Amino acid sequence: MRRHPLTRRDLLLKGVALGSVTVGPALTVSDSLAAWQSEEAAARKPTAWNELGPFYKRKAPSNPNLRQPGDPGLPVSVSGRVFDTKGSALRAAKLEIWQADHQGHYDLDGYRYRATLTAGSSGEYAFTSVMPGHYPARVCQHIHYVVTAPGCKPLTTQLYFATDPVFEGDPARNYTRDPLIQSAGLVRPVTLTGDPKEVVAAVSFEIVLERL
Ligand SMILES: [Fe+2]
Structure with a gap:
């Protein structure tokens, strides 16, 4: 994958200077950068734990079709x-x-x-x-x-x-x-x-x- 040598801040400032990025009147460049960075970070909450139960078995097969043709049930x-x-x-x-x-x-x-x-x-x-x-x-x-x-x-x-x-x-x-x-x-x-x-x-x- 191609790597960008510029930081997001550099990119934003360069974009504004060249006219390829316009920051609206209600925003500063810092506001825009903060929003961009937080969106990039996309922090997610960890999925909640729930107990294992008694029926776990190791080494199940890798077939993703658990339902076989004709199996009853929705x-x-x-x-x-x-x-x-x-x-x-x-x-x-x-x-x-x-x-x-x-x-x-x-x-x-x-x-x-x-x-x-x-x-x-x-x-x-x-x-x-x-x-x-x-x-x-x-x-x-x-x-x-x-x-x-x-x-x-x-x-x-x-x-x-x-x-x-x-x-x-x-x-x-x-x-x-x-x-x-x-x-x-x-x-x-x-x-x-x-x-x-x-x-x-x-x-x-x-x-x-x-x-x-
Ligand atoms: Fe269960």
Whole structure:
């Protein structure tokens, strides 16, 4: 990638001097520079921790299609990016994901609904699955995550769905109905996509790791 020898301040001052950048009458050059720098920094809040639970298994396969053709249950498509708290994308972050099937059963003998994914060059990841079922020991539907990246603290967390009937349509108010959910940010909006023959619940879940 081409490197810029000038600092942002130099660039801004040069731009103003040459007329390629105009600072509005209500702003000073310092105001503009501060806003530019803070926008570049894009600080992000670390993703909340959530417990590991008893059903984790190491060395799940790397196939991102957890849902196989004909699997019962509402198809789910999860995607997101992995960042550090400074907003830098964590390429090659490792995401271990596991969940119950649509009836709330975990595969303890094999690796159904389990995967180990590697984030792409922009920190992106994606997988397809089915909406996990409820099971007696837990209040809400959820997908487990363990995310690791060099130079960062490992994160154990869980993804929840705003459509979970437990929230009665108002997860911001009702998320504490599951005593394990300490952060409303883990409950993600659901967008229904696809066509009438196959509706897919699409969910975006960004992961932010703290640096060591
Ligand atoms: Fe679980």
